[in-house]
Amino acid sequence: GQNIDQPTEMTATEGAIVQINCTYQTSGFNGLFWYQQHAGEAPTFLSYNVLDGLEEKGRFSSFLSRSKGYSYLLLKELQMKDSASYLCAVRDLGGFQKLVFGTGTRLLVSP
Amino acid sequence: DADVTQTPRNRITKTGKRIMLECSQTKGHDRMYWYRQDPGLGLRLIYYSFDVKDINKGEISDGYSVSRQAQAKFSLSLESAIPNQTALYFCATSGRDRGFIDTDTQYFGPGTRLTVL
Numbered sequence: 001g002q003n004i005d006q007p008t009e010m011t012a013t014e015g016a017i018v019q020i021n022c023t024y025q026t027s028g029f030n031g032l033f034w035y036q037q038h039a040g041e042a043p044t045f046l047s048y049n050v051l052d053g054l055e056e057k058g059r060f061s062s063f064l065s066r067s068k069g070y071s072y073l074l075l076k077e078l079q080m081k082d083s084a085s086y087l088c089a090v091r092d093l094g095g096f097q098k099l100v101f102g103t104g105t106r107l108l109v110s111p
Numbered sequence: 112d113a114d115v116t117q118t119p120r121n122r123i124t125k126t127g128k129r130i131m132l133e134c135s136q137t138k139g140h141d142r143m144y145w146y147r148q149d150p151g152l153g154l155r156l157i158y159y160s161f162d163v164k165d166i167n168k169g170e171i172s173d174g175y176s177v178s179r180q181a182q183a184k185f186s187l188s189l190e191s192a193i194p195n196q197t198a199l200y201f202c203a204t205s206g207r208d209r210g211f212i213d214t215d216t217q218y219f220g221p222g223t224r225l226t227v228l
Binding site for chain 2: 033040041042043044045048087089091098099101102103104
């Protein structure tokens, strides 16, 4: 099975940097995804990591350490519109590579 | 135009009624999924389909059924709705994206908010 842990809620200030952590325990691993979800809206894809290291995409970066079962999403130059939930999802190995989602981290950005 | 659409976007119904939620996609993906989202529980997989002839149960399929009418259409039915099926329902699709790495990323529709009274 899979277990994914992320903090329930975080707060940060506009212009700052925030790091959202995700730890996972899996019987198999074939990639980790980060999604952004504004309240009542669809999750939207942010990043994908399958190899160790940092993937950078503009203001957002995602890091993976497979040996530690650990990932983080780094958001720089925070904007008010970044207030949302951030979902960590791990893809299982096997015939059907299902995604298992964490419960999400709600980020509140204040002025 | 949105790549993944869901209808209806909102629905209020009564206990015991049959409800169908529809999903269509123009992404050309072969894989489609239905999830429900409840506060504090995250997204949970109800059913998934790899192609028109392939339907599989997810972790919470009891009380639900699905139909894959075409590659682009995947419907979720609640045969006899009950209040604890009140939730936000999402359809998602995935397939081989262009690029070097096959990530099989899932893309979500806008969701259907279902309330069962």
